Amino acid sequence: MKIFRHARIVCNILMGKIIYSPSWSICVALILFPFYMGAQELVMPQDSIIRVNLDEVILISARKTLDYHRQPKPLSALDEYLESSKKVDMVKRGAYAWEPTLNNMYSERLSVTIDGMRIFGACTDKMDPITSYVDVSNLSKAHIASGQQGSEHGTTIGGAINLELDKSNFSDTGLQGELETGFESNNEMNVVGGQLNYSNAKYFVDTDIIYRKAGNYFAGDSEEVSFSQFEKYNFSGMGGYKIAEDKALIASFIFDEARDIGYPALTMDVSLARAMIASIGYEQDQLWGSLANWKSKLYFNTVTHVMDDTKRPDVAIHMDMPGWSDTYGFFSEAQLNNGKHSFLFKLDGYYNRSYAEMTMYPNDPDELPMFMLTWPDVRTANTGVYVEDELDLNGSFLKLATRMTLQNQKVADEFGLNSLRIFYPEMEKSKTRFLKSISGQWHKMWMPWHFNIGLSYGDRAPSVSEGYGFYLFNSFDNHDYIGDPELDNEKSVEANTKISWEKSKFKLTAEANYFHITDYIIGEIDPSLSVMTIGAEGVKVYQNLAYANLFNASLEMKYGLLQHLNWHAVLSYHRGTDNEGNNLPFMSPISYGAGLQYNNRSISAALQVKGSGKQRNYNPDFGEDETAAYTVCSITMGKTFAINKDAVYVKFGVENIFDTYYSTYTDWRNIPRMGRNFFLTLTYSIN
Amino acid sequence: MKTIKLVLITIALSLGLTACTSEDDAPQMEVDPLAEYNLVTQVDANGHSLELYSDTDAFTTGYNKVYIRIKDDADNSYFANPEISWMPVMHMESMNHSCPKSELRTSQENNTVVEGYVIFQLAGNTDEYWDITFTYELGGQEYAVTETIDVTAPLDGKQRVASFVGADNVRYVLAMVAPSEPEVAVNDIHALLFKMESMMSFPLVENYSIDLDPRMPGMANHSSPNNEDLTYDSSAHMYTGKLSLTMTGYWKLNLKLLNTDGEVLKGEDVTEENEASSLFWELEF
Numbered sequence: 001m002k003i004f005r006h007a008r009i010v011c012n013i014l015m016g017k018i019i020y021s022p023s024w025s026i027c028v029a030l031i032l033f034p035f036y037m038g039a040q041e042l043v044m045p046q047d048s049i050i051r052v053n054l055d056e057v058i059l060i061s062a063r064k065t066l067d068y069h070r071q072p073k074p075l076s077a078l079d080e081y082l083e084s085s086k087k088v089d090m091v092k093r094g095a096y097a098w099e100p101t102l103n104n105m106y107s108e109r110l111s112v113t114i115d116g117m118r119i120f121g122a123c124t125d126k127m128d129p130i131t132s133y134v135d136v137s138n139l140s141k142a143h144i145a146s147g148q149q150g151s152e153h154g155t156t157i158g159g160a161i162n163l164e165l166d167k168s169n170f171s172d173t174g175l176q177g178e179l180e181t182g183f184e185s186n187n188e189m190n191v192v193g194g195q196l197n198y199s200n201a202k203y204f205v206d207t208d209i210i211y212r213k214a215g216n217y218f219a220g221d222s223e224e225v226s227f228s229q230f231e232k233y234n235f236s237g238m239g240g241y242k243i244a245e246d247k248a249l250i251a252s253f254i255f256d257e258a259r260d261i262g263y264p265a266l267t268m269d270v271s272l273a274r275a276m277i278a279s280i281g282y283e284q285d286q287l288w289g290s291l292a293n294w295k296s297k298l299y300f301n302t303v304t305h306v307m308d309d310t311k312r313p314d315v316a317i318h319m320d321m322p323g324w325s326d327t328y329g330f331f332s333e334a335q336l337n338n339g340k341h342s343f344l345f346k347l348d349g350y351y352n353r354s355y356a357e358m359t360m361y362p363n364d365p366d367e368l369p370m371f372m373l374t375w376p377d378v379r380t381a382n383t384g385v386y387v388e389d390e391l392d393l394n395g396s397f398l399k400l401a402t403r404m405t406l407q408n409q410k411v412a413d414e415f416g417l418n419s420l421r422i423f424y425p426e427m428e429k430s431k432t433r434f435l436k437s438i439s440g441q442w443h444k445m446w447m448p449w450h451f452n453i454g455l456s457y458g459d460r461a462p463s464v465s466e467g468y469g470f471y472l473f474n475s476f477d478n479h480d481y482i483g484d485p486e487l488d489n490e491k492s493v494e495a496n497t498k499i500s501w502e503k504s505k506f507k508l509t510a511e512a513n514y515f516h517i518t519d520y521i522i523g524e525i526d527p528s529l530s531v532m533t534i535g536a537e538g539v540k541v542y543q544n545l546a547y548a549n550l551f552n553a554s555l556e557m558k559y560g561l562l563q564h565l566n567w568h569a570v571l572s573y574h575r576g577t578d579n580e581g582n583n584l585p586f587m588s589p590i591s592y593g594a595g596l597q598y599n600n601r602s603i604s605a606a607l608q609v610k611g612s613g614k615q616r617n618y619n620p621d622f623g624e625d626e627t628a629a630y631t632v633c634s635i636t637m638g639k640t641f642a643i644n645k646d647a648v649y650v651k652f653g654v655e656n657i658f659d660t661y662y663s664t665y666t667d668w669r670n671i672p673r674m675g676r677n678f679f680l681t682l683t684y685s686i687n
Numbered sequence: 688m689k690t691i692k693l694v695l696i697t698i699a700l701s702l703g704l705t706a707c708t709s710e711d712d713a714p715q716m717e718v719d720p721l722a723e724y725n726l727v728t729q730v731d732a733n734g735h736s737l738e739l740y741s742d743t744d745a746f747t748t749g750y751n752k753v754y755i756r757i758k759d760d761a762d763n764s765y766f767a768n769p770e771i772s773w774m775p776v777m778h779m780e781s782m783n784h785s786c787p788k789s790e791l792r793t794s795q796e797n798n799t800v801v802e803g804y805v806i807f808q809l810a811g812n813t814d815e816y817w818d819i820t821f822t823y824e825l826g827g828q829e830y831a832v833t834e835t836i837d838v839t840a841p842l843d844g845k846q847r848v849a850s851f852v853g854a855d856n857v858r859y860v861l862a863m864v865a866p867s868e869p870e871v872a873v874n875d876i877h878a879l880l881f882k883m884e885s886m887m888s889f890p891l892v893e894n895y896s897i898d899l900d901p902r903m904p905g906m907a908n909h910s911s912p913n914n915e916d917l918t919y920d921s922s923a924h925m926y927t928g929k930l931s932l933t934m935t936g937y938w939k940l941n942l943k944l945l946n947t948d949g950e951v952l953k954g955e956d957v958t959e960e961n962e963a964s965s966l967f968w969e970l971e972f
Contacts, residue, residue: 317905360906360936368972369936370906370935371871371936372871423913530909530911532909532933
């Protein structure tokens with residue numbers, strides 16, 4: 001620990017002068033010169049032959065030694081991997097459990113799944129996005145699909161993130177083991193992990209465990225961010241057994257538990273966040289007729305989330321806020337390839353129970369505790385059919401997809417139902433909605449040009465909080481939120497296009513999408529309502545806005561400077577407005593990134609710059625202010641050694657080299673991001 | 688024990704069956720019409736026992752629902768349709784006064800039970816106490832008995848009755864009748880208003896209105912939506928309204944009493960500067 005403290009001091013001295021000679025201009029200079037942005041290197045087209053989908057795939061697993069160099073920062077949190085996607089930004093409330101956003105849309109507008117399994121966080125304040133309940137140690141990749149192209153795993157507006165679990169999958173690799181450890185200087189984070197896998201043609205067993213513990217982090221200029229510590233461990237096991245040559249059973253289990261998690265941007269921390277995610281699946285190569293690749297899965301997961309304010313000073317009123325979310329689900333899918341058609345049929349369903357309560361303890365010890373149900377035991381039953389077809393149209397490809405979903409939501413708790421009926425006296429106990437999605441995506445090549453265009457329609461039901469939330473405090477805009485069970489479905493019409501030009505070492509891509517969302521669900525102030533949370537400014541009730549428009553565009557360039565040296569740059573623009581032309585909250589300003597990456601078989605190095613312009617289009621009604629522009633630079637170096645048949649991989653890097661103090665538009669209440677950080681990871685792979 | 692119960696039930700039922708055939712004055716002997724209530728006190732006099740039941744196990748300040756029946760000590764039977772009148776009196780150091788009360792009427796369910804309510808403004812103490820004089824007629828003969836009773840403050844110490852002088856210089860007693868078991872929901876709220884005509888006379892006041900503003904002082908005066916002010920319901924002979932409670936805990940129900948002309952007799956609006964009305968009830972659950 002001490003060494004790194006010293007290292008930081010030394011670097012501060014070394015960098016001190018550079019900081020005064022403005023670091024910003026150095027960064028800009030770095031962009032002007034061609035550099036490869038390491039993180040973006042992970043983002044690869046899903047399929048090099050048919051690229052109808054505009055999916056991004058982020059590679060997470062380091063199962064093959066060769067992949068190590070692709071990872072800018074092995075053992076970093078999944079959140080950092082996701083952030084490397086072009087379309088994904090992460091909302092930060094602290095150092096842990098960032099909330100992914102896609103196309104500037106948030107959890108309720110996204111479908112986030114783990115191997116196709118639906119899981120829902122148990123926190124009413126979005127402190128436990130699903131992505132916080134898995135770890136990089138048990139994932140192989142993250143599929144990121146924009147808009148309705150993500151409707152395969154569930155209804156969505158903004159898109160989908162599907163995290164694929166890492167499995168040996170009957171490959172003939174025998175026994176493999178791996179030990180990994182990492183350290184980050186800024187928050188003194190220690191990571192220790194290990195894997196032990198056995199796989200042959202008949203069966204496989206994969207296990208892994210990872211433990212992380214971090215202290216408070218320091219923002220730029222060595223400002224300590226109090227309550228940003230966390231501790232978590234994750235264990236996962238997966239097994240497969242071939243019943244016959246073409247039939248296999250696959251089971252998986254993940255246990256994830258985090259304790260003592262600080263949320264510096266919020267008024268409360270978390271004492272426990274725990275998930276158990278289990279599934280059993282059956283796979284068969286042929287079903288009947290031409291139906292093939294039949295995959296079915298039954299799954300169950302349970303999430304427990306306990307907020308805690310006992311460590312905070314100056315708490316207006318002490319409260320307990322536990323939440324639970326249990327989900328049971330299934331899906332079954334099969335493919336049919338018939339000449340020019342390539343069909344995928346999928347039937348899926350889930351049943352979720354979301355329950356959260358709040359108990360406040362009055363400062364007067366003689367008074368009784370105050371109790372309310374913030375999620376009134378909402379039972380969501382959802383079942384849907386998804387069909388897609390990829391058509392080969394002689395020189396171009398057309399992908400058509402549709403999803404039809406039936407969803408019923410019921411308030412199972414009488415106490416909760418009566419609570420909501422204070423606001424909605426006529427409210428029914430149960431509500432059924434029919435949801436639909438249809439999309440078309442066309443891809444044409446005129447070498448060296450690629451052209452993609454897509455048009456789609458989709459809708460979604462309100463989330464549990466939007467429909468049934470009861471006095472949910474949002475510390476960002478300092479308002480209590482009340483759900484409305486009678487909200488209309490939110491509907492989105494979306495158009496997207498992508499043009500790319502690719503010649504030998506140079507690739508240029510321009511991409512844009514536009515969402516016209518009617519009945520856009522957002523909280524609106526109801527001045528007649530009295531705040532519940534002490535110190536809150538007002539109460540907002542979720543309402544359907546007539547419409548909102550979102551526009552995202554990006555320009556990306558890649559250039560192979562030398563055989564092993566690549567340069568990459570990306571620039572993106574985002575805009576969101578409501579029907580009156582007001583800015584939607586949480587819209588990214590212009591952002592950019594650029595980098596230089598050197599890779600050969602054993603050595604890798606990367607230098608990268610990323611930043612944002614000033615956030616001019618913000619919405620003060622949602623607690624936003626003008627977030628300043630920033631630029632940060634980082635550098636990484638890695639080397640692979642071979643020891644007998646085993647491999648050792650070392651990666652070292654410095655993030656935020658100039659110790660810039662900054663926060664981004666997604667940082668809750670402008671909480672600053674991490675200052676200069678040295679990291680070192682060491683992986684020993686036993687083959 | 689069980690067999691005894693069974694025997695008793697059988698006897699009671701057979702008695703009940705024979706009773707049905709006889710005239711109305713015959714006592715309706717059911718299993719126990721007051722089983723779900725609490726026997727608060729028993730007054731023994733004149734060879735009779737007056738049994739006083741209530742919802743709670745003690746008389747407390749505020750609204751008390753009272754059920755009374757008279758047992759013949761000779762054969763442990765209960766008299767049908769007893770005619771009882773009552774007069775509660777508080778004996779204070781300097782004076783005596785009564786309190787608002789209803790007539791005692793025979794219960795619809797059982798003709799051995801009479802029911803009514805009494806609203807005690809104050810609790811008794813070592814020097815000041817309450818008694819009730821019951822006057823009743825059985826078999827053409829009139830009896831009277833006076834019994835001292837304990838009136839205590841409610842266990843939770845919360846105020847459910849207010850006694851005050853209005854802007855019209857009239858002394859009023861305003862008592863909350865319901866909810867007796869409040870819930871996190873929209874509750875029906877019922878109230879009774881009396882004016883003190885004299886020390887011993889408290890007639891019901893009709894057609895005024897009571898503005899309601901529930902607050903949680905422990906939560907920076909959080910309020911709730913969709914409350915309805917209390918208005919007089921002439922069929923129920925009381926004031927009714929709606930009370931929304933968004934969570935459990937301590938609630939102060941701030942009130943304003945308005946007469947038929949809409950003039951405020953007592954109470955103030957709750958504002959940033961004025962945290963509470965001088966006229967209020969309290970609830971804690």
